[in-house]
Amino acid sequence: MDFTDVSLxxxxVFRAVxxxxxxxxxxxxLGYTQSAVSRxxxxxxxxxxxxLLERRRDGVRLTTAGRVVMRRARTVLDEIDAAARELSGLPEQAGTVRLGWVPTAGAVLVPRALVALRQSDPGLRVVGREGGTPTLVRALRAGSIDLALLASAPPFRAPDAESPPLALQTLTERALCLAVPSTHPLARGDFVDVADLRGQRWIAGSSSGEDRLMGVWPGLDERPDIAHTARDWLAKLHLVAAGCGLTTAPAVLAxxxxxxxxxxxxxxGPQEQRRLLLxxxxxxxxxxxxRVAATLRAVALASDAPTAAP
Structure with missing residues (x-):
């Protein structure tokens, strides 16, 4: 074993994979070819x-040895980046927090938290990125972000099986809702009966993969009629506004x-609960x-959503 010739x-590349x-x-x-990454x-x-990487049909995951190398690689790369900032005259990032969030958290919770932080901690810098829960979990493990807002659905398993487990706290727990065109017959009341969802047209997630049925009410006893697919939640809601179908939506998007x-x-029917995890x-x-975590918790508590214990 000789790491003396391992390049930055x-x-x-290892961190990116x-x-x-x-x-x-x-x-x-990274803007590389796949063969360059493999080399x-x-x-x-x-x-x-x-x-260092277990090759699986659905991608790769760190082996035990890979986790050891990743822990050390994070330290090396962070120190190199700090040296580069110091040499260029840029301020240290001691007051910088890297935050990742799922799209629905970015719609309401994150902007409110950033406003609060500008008032309470004007010297603290938050840099952020949006992603799906699996991507954000990998970014946490790779050391690319410090905190992540993740989505969780029943049976509320841990977001990954890696060791050690991530530190998790439930910020909100709310029932899943339905986005309905205001001109639709189902929009006349203050709620929708689950029996009335049969035969409806749906706006679902991406056209392939596990998210394909995201946007379709869970547990339907029929094959859903999917009129459109869209990954972005705002695109889904605008398709709903155009009368193109129905889609599921967290209550926070109201x-x-x-x-x-x-x-x-x-x-x-059974309540379809959804959690937002920190x-x-x-x-x-x-x-x-x-400080950032405390502000996110405070904003979540102020949103009138019921909270659950970590």
Missing amino acids: TALR AEQGTFTAAAGS QIAAIERAAGAE SAAPPGVRILPVRG ARLPQSPTEPVT
């Missing part, structure tokens, strides 16, 4: 004398829905991370 490029989950996605994020990973695995859309609860790595957080 190889470490950055761990974060993105596939060689192809990492190559795209860098092969080089770092030769230096480690062990397989205040952000465009004109022509009603966000209504669904009754008559996640970080299990080691003790820095003081800026603690």
